[in-house]
Amino acid sequence: MEMAKRADEAGGVNIRPAVHVVELGRRIELQSMDPLFHNITIGLYEQQPKPGVIEYFVHSYSGIPDTDERLARVVTIMLELGGMARAGNDPQRLCFTCGEVHKLACRRLFVAACKVKLGVVSEPMPLEVSDKTTGRNIKVIREDKATYRVTADGLDEGRAQRIGAIGRGLSRLAQMELIGEDAARVRFTCGTPHDELVGLLLPRALNLRAAMREQEEAMSRGLLVAPSAQKS
Numbered sequence: 001m002e003m004a005k006r007a008d009e010a011g012g013v014n015i016r017p018a019v020h021v022v023e024l025g026r027r028i029e030l031q032s033m034d035p036l037f038h039n040i041t042i043g044l045y046e047q048q049p050k051p052g053v054i055e056y057f058v059h060s061y062s063g064i065p066d067t068d069e070r071l072a073r074v075v076t077i078m079l080e081l082g083g084m085a086r087a088g089n090d091p092q093r094l095c096f097t098c099g100e101v102h103k104l105a106c107r108r109l110f111v112a113a114c115k116v117k118l119g120v121v122s123e124p125m126p127l128e129v130s131d132k133t134t135g136r137n138i139k140v141i142r143e144d145k146a147t148y149r150v151t152a153d154g155l156d157e158g159r160a161q162r163i164g165a166i167g168r169g170l171s172r173l174a175q176m177e178l179i180g181e182d183a184a185r186v187r188f189t190c191g192t193p194h195d196e197l198v199g200l201l202l203p204r205a206l207n208l209r210a211a212m213r214e215q216e217e218a219m220s221r222g223l224l225v226a227p228s229a230q231k232s
């Protein structure tokens with residue numbers, strides 16, 4: 001909101017400087033028409049400023065005034081919604097403080113952030129969701145630094161299966177490690193808690209098939225550069 005206000009006050013007179021293509025890195029996700037800002041195209045780019053360091057960069061080729069403010073807002077929402085951090089002083093650059101890549105989660109976070117309307121306060125999603133399949137509340141509990149356990153109220157055999165399916169969904173969407181045969185536990189291999197990412201991906205983990213189909217459709221439209229991570 002604050003960002004939009006500032007853009008209004010500026011009267012939309014800023015002209016955007018061109019960004020060199022070579023600085024962008026590899027595009028890993030695309031919002032092809034941003035309905036919240038003049039249908040501009042916004043890309044999410046992965047960069048490696050030095051060996052072992054991965055940063056993400058939100059960029060648009062649009063020359064429309066105030067595009068920078070729009071991009072900065074998308075980044076700010078990603079920080080709030082996904083628990084990411086700024087990488088340096090660049091308002092379009094961000095990273096995970098654990099140093100991990102978390103690429104799939106970052107892509108989903110970017111797509112979600114582009115959809116948050118102006119005036120809506122973005123905050124991390126709860127680790128709890130209502131499951132239509134079982135009619136129960138599904139909760140995810142963090143057991144230690146990076147391990148999460150999927151639970152439901154009233155656990156019988158059928159529900160244990162459902163919990164395993166959700167655990168597998170989370171592991172796939174967030175690139176987490178599955179623990180145990182029942183698949184009720186998942187863990188971030190970076191050893192760092194990412195409650196925000198789990199909250200963001202939990203509703204999608206309930207319907208993994210739909211989430212994967214969505215991803216494949218995006219791929220087939222040629223919107224994405226296929227990262228090898230998508231195979232798993």
Ligand SMILES: [Zn+2]
Nearest residue numbers: 098100190192
């Ligand atoms: Zn991490």
